[in-house]
Amino acid sequence: MLLLPLLVAAAAPLALPAAQPVGSATLARDAETRWVPFELTPGNQLRFTMTVDGRPATAILDTGVSYSVLSRRFAERAALKVRPGGNATAIGGVVDIGWTPTATIAMGGLTRRGGGLTVATLPAIATGSADAVDLLVGRDLTGGFALDIDYAGRRFRLLPSGRLPFRGFTAPLSISRDRLVYVSEITLGAARLRPMVVDTGDGSSVTVTAGGWANARLPGIPTTTAISFGLAGAVTSTIGIVPTLRLGELTARNVEIRVEPAGGFSDSIEAAGRIGSGFLQNYRVLLDPTAGRMILSPVPHADQPPVRSTSGLLVGVARDRLKVLHVMQGGPAQAAGWKEGDMICAIDGQTIPADYPASPLASWSAGTPGRTVTLRMCDGTERKLTLRDFY
Incomplete structure (x- = not known):
């Protein structure tokens, strides 16, 4: 399931299971030139590729995590030895965690030798993308350096602390x-x-x-x-x-x-x-x-008002349909009796495309107030929803 821009994901601080070796992180001499390209996911997260013990891994840059988290799926696929680590508090409740040693971790100009990674289940829905990622890169990897995030350019890099590459x-x-x-x-x-x-x-x-x-x-x-x-x-x-x-x-x-x-x-x-x-x-x-x-x-237009829902529906994509994940309080959808779990298969006669989140069709839920949208439900019935401002 893929989250739409109005529905965001959130990771959480996690603790190291026990006193474990932290490894040694160093920057290459040319780290300033080693930008890491990323894509901004529908959940507003920075998704990129790095390596763990020489294996490519998809990752999210997550400064809200105390110790970087490797997915159990990646650990199993790579046959890594995972030690039990108890559990940790995360958004939504408590998660089981473990720990695995690593030889080298590399991204951009950073290389860490030794140490290890916390291990937990990383569901796709919590990382703002259709596919689950392999790693959440946390404070333990980035905190000793200056982290330069160029959102407009969709890239970031790590620099020695004290550098000031731009003013603001x-x-x-x-x-x-x-x-x-x-x-x-x-x-x-x-x-x-x-x-x-x-x-x-x-x-x-x-x-x-x-x-x-x-x-x-x-x-x-x-x-x-x-x-x-x-x-x-x-x-x-x-x-x-x-x-x-x-x-x-x-x-x-x-x-x-x-x-x-x-x-x-x-x-x-x-x-x-x-x-x-x-x-x-x-x-x-x-x-x-x-x-x-x-x-x-x-960046230009930094103070522009954020996109607001005018439908009152927060939805996720499940292949060729939209699933209602939340009906916003006081919105037109709530007034019309919409419920969590309702399934939408077409919008104004257009079926849900594979690239729905990036398509112009996805803008309907925050469309112009007063517009009436015809939604075909997956049971074959049709509903009309008139958009309006409500917050």
């Missing part, structure tokens, strides 16, 4: 002592929220706790609901769009905010929330925790 707005950045992930802070309304996990593996924009949202005191923001998927399952959140948000020197405008329910994942790891790739992709980003800074250089 500066915000604080460090590695948290407890969770060992990238963290910063934001000002939202009346609230200063910290620590905020800087999480390139989270496809959403900015997520905050229910308490943080209440402390921000932002009356009059229309909200609805949305669903996201983590390694351990689905989470429903409240979403709204705030006029401004401050991140260090940067004032960002028209920012989508997700509000987790009380006692949610951020509360469980004692964080104020997450800054995800849905937000970061509006900038060229330098993450350099050793130097204590994050640099953000806006």
Whole structure:
């Protein structure tokens, strides 16, 4: 199943199963020239190819993960020895983890010799793509260097800490002592929220706790609901769009905010929330925790309002059909009686193509308010849905 842009995925901090050797990571002398190309998945995640013990592996760059995670499927295929490691907290619940030693890991100008990887099941639905990836690249591989992410150019590279390859707005950045992930802070309304996990593996924009949202005191923001998927399952959140948000020197405008329910994942790891790739992709980003800074250089139209659903349906693609994964609160679909699990086989007479997420047809769910869309259900019946603004 493939997630559409309005439905984002989210990875989570994971802990090393036990005290294990961490290996030695070095940068090549020409690391500055060794850009790693990536594709931005429908879940707003950075997907690329690297090598593990000489074998090609598909990976997602995930600064919200403390120790890089290898999929059990890859470990089994490569006949790697996996030691049991107990379990770890992830978005959606708890996942079983293990650990496997590795000889070499390489991406761009970085090579790590020795050490190993956490091992867990990596379902496709949690990584924003039709196909599951082999690896989540976390803080243990990138945290000692400056990470330069050129979202517009769809490429990233690792540089020695202290390098400043471009100018932009500066915000604080460090590695948290407890969770060992990238963290910063934001000002939202009346609230200063910290620590905020800087999480390139989270496809959403900015997520905050229910308490943080209440402390921000932002009356009059229309909200609805949305669903996201983590390694351990689905989470429903409240979403709204705030006029401004401050991140260090940067004032960002028209920012989508997700509000987790009380006692949610951020509360469980004692964080104020997450800054995800849905937000970061509006900038060229330098993450350099050793130097204590994050640099953000806006891309054109960085402050444009985000795409909003006008249908109230969040759907996933299952071959030649769309499955309703969530009906947004207060939207036209909820008013018309749509339910989770409803299956759509055609939109205005067009069947669902294999490349649906990249096709113009996929824009219907955030189309012009007032437009009426005819949806043929997979049971042969037809429904009409009139689009409108609702948050």
